[in-house]
Amino acid sequence: MVKINGEDLNVGGKSVAEYLNSAGYDLMRVAVELNGGIVPKAQYEDTIFKNGDSVEIVSFVGGG
Amino acid sequence: MIPTKKEWMKALNDRHGTMFQEKISSTTVAVCGLGGLGSDIAIALARAGIGKLILIDFDTVDITNLHRQQYKANQIGMSKTEALQENLKEINPYLETDIYTIRLDENNAKNILSGADIICEAFDNAECKAMLTNFVLDKMQDKYIVAASGMAGLGSANAIHTRKISKRFYLCGDEVSDVNDGIGLVSSRVMLCAAHQAHTVLRIIANEFEV
Numbered sequence: 458m459v460k461i462n463g464e465d466l467n468v469g470g471k472s473v474a475e476y477l478n479s480a481g482y483d484l485m486r487v488a489v490e491l492n493g494g495i496v497p498k499a500q501y502e503d504t505i506f507k508n509g510d511s512v513e514i515v516s517f518v519g520g521g
Numbered sequence: 522m523i524p525t526k527k528e529w530m531k532a533l534n535d536r537h538g539t540m541f542q543e544k545i546s547s548t549t550v551a552v553c554g555l556g557g558l559g560s561d562i563a564i565a566l567a568r569a570g571i572g573k574l575i576l577i578d579f580d581t582v583d584i585t586n587l588h589r590q591q592y593k594a595n596q597i598g599m600s601k602t603e604a605l606q607e608n609l610k611e612i613n614p615y616l617e618t619d620i621y622t623i624r625l626d627e628n629n630a631k632n633i634l635s636g637a638d639i640i641c642e643a644f645d646n647a648e649c650k651a652m653l654t655n656f657v658l659d660k661m662q663d664k665y666i667v668a669a670s671g672m673a674g675l676g677s678a679n680a681i682h683t684r685k686i687s688k689r690f691y692l693c694g695d696e697v698s699d700v701n702d703g704i705g706l707v708s709s710r711v712m713l714c715a716a717h718q719a720h721t722v723l724r725i726i727a728n729e730f731e732v
Contacts (some may be wrong), residue, residue: 475721480602485648485651486647486648486650487651488655488686488690490658490686490690490715493687493688495655495658495659495690497659500653515651515654515688515692516670517647517648517651517654517668517670517672518652518671518673518697518699518700519646519647519699519700519701520645520672520699520705520706520711521558521559521644521645521699521706521711
């Protein structure tokens with residue numbers, strides 16, 4: 458299982474890009490932290506979730 | 522009568538204690554975007570006696586800004602950087618500021634932000650918010666970023682919170698209220714979010730890293 462925003466999900470083996478797309482995120486509006494470190498956008502395709510990973514996905518909304 | 526710098530510093534030291542004030546006075550904060558969030562953050566930090574503010578915005582003051590941003594009717598048409606610098610100096614004549622009337626992007630961010638200890642993301646646009654947050658966390662790993670997401674509308678004041686996402690990344694707002702849903706931005710709720718950001722900055726300076 459992979460913990461994403463506090464929820465245990467069965468997404469081990471998926472890439473960050475695959476998960477973000479399948480969950481409906483806008484890739485231009487997110488920041489992804491994997492086990493406490495940022496995943497650079499250029500590495501979304503190549504970064505694969507492993508069981509036990511802890512992920513925070515921040516999806517920004519407009520206004521300031 | 523404008524107080525002398527000595528009188529000014531004594532008043533700050535009396536309020537904050539010399540040790541904390543020395544830390545505040547030796548910290549540089551970049552405020553990226555000088556709309557409702559950025560202008561409020563800058564005023565809170567200027568009053569606290571922050572060492573230096575780096576103020577960045579490409580835009581000019583518009584009549585539609587005045588319902589929530591810390592500008593005045595007679596400043597319509599001025600660049601936000603110059604207008605805010607003027608207002609901040611009236612509040613704190615000894616504040617040091619660097620202003621950049623420019624659109625911050627991945628090509629110029631490193632140069633402009635390199636002198637900052639803490640970076641406040643205060644843009645309006647969600648893509649720009651994500652760009653700056655990703656850039657700082659990826660390319661400027663000695664900096665803290667205090668970002669904002671979700672402060673539009675008339676939702677509860679208590680829904681605005683601060684969350685520590687990782688060691689150098691704090692997020693303020695309700696995380697859901699988009700400016701394009703409903704009535705847009707209301708000054709009081711934007712101020713709440715800006716206050717969370719400014720307060721997070723002061724807590725980082727005080728080595729209080731948990732929220």
